[in-house]
Amino acid sequence: MPELPEVETVKNELSPYVIGRRITGVTLLWEGMVRQPFLAEFRSHTIGQKITGISRHGKYLFLSLSSGDLLNIHLKMTGSLIIGQESAEPPSYTRAIIHLDNDTNIFFRDPRKFGIMRLVKDKNSIVGKLGPEPLGADFTPQLLGRLLGKRTAPIKALLCDQNLIAGIGNMYADEALFAAKIHPLRPGNSLSPEEIKRLHSAIRRVLRAGISKKGASTNTYFRPDGTRGTAHDEFKVAHARGKSCPVCGTPIERIAVRHRGTYFCPKCQPAL
DNA sequence: ACCACAACCTGGCCGC
């Protein structure tokens, strides 16, 4: 699933192919991919525009257009952006094609049709409420402590809340909590200063590892060149159904937190 | 302000 490390990888690896290129056409094979009310104007406002930049906020990707508009792409759970030749057969489950002026295409592949594209004038209309970037310089243990404040929801749910911290999803939340030895159901406000410090460090460690391995291809995530990332090879508990804890050998448990599969080691991450 | 949950989608895998 594309989370911060996956979207960061897509941004970095897409960049050399798209910066400075002009959009010559847009093919929508699944119209639901473009959110109303923009569908009517989507083509006319993208075709002919030059791509001047690419950026990421949390899990949101933005292509800056020469008109000043921003083309926002969200991969949701199963989306991939694959670079290919104009003459190439689109990958399976391609829902949209952005044609570029050098006979190159961006294929938006998405088996489950959750991914979206939209055109906005103001980035803040989408990312204005997002929490801080967990790899940013301002994300300190003190800030994490303030964010958790008096929150009583399970720490696992809070880590996945984009308005609290931007970019962490189900996989990296499980990995960070394991690395910090914190039970996923602990209320946010029950963490000691020491645990907050451990969690802060663990969040940054697992996200950086994910980026350095070019993302985790647990199922449908692909890099722009069509290859898979390898971050999942280093996962300790995420998606580890039926496996044992690599530290103590205890069977990994699966529970549902907010209807999300949550994996943890009951011995290394004891309930308080 | 905060918390909880349904809905959106469909392929892959498991057990029978």
Next chain:
DNA sequence: TGCGGCCAGGTTGTGG
């Protein structure tokens, strides 16, 4: 071998 059911989960919208 085929089939039913579970599992995967980011975001939005709604209601308490």
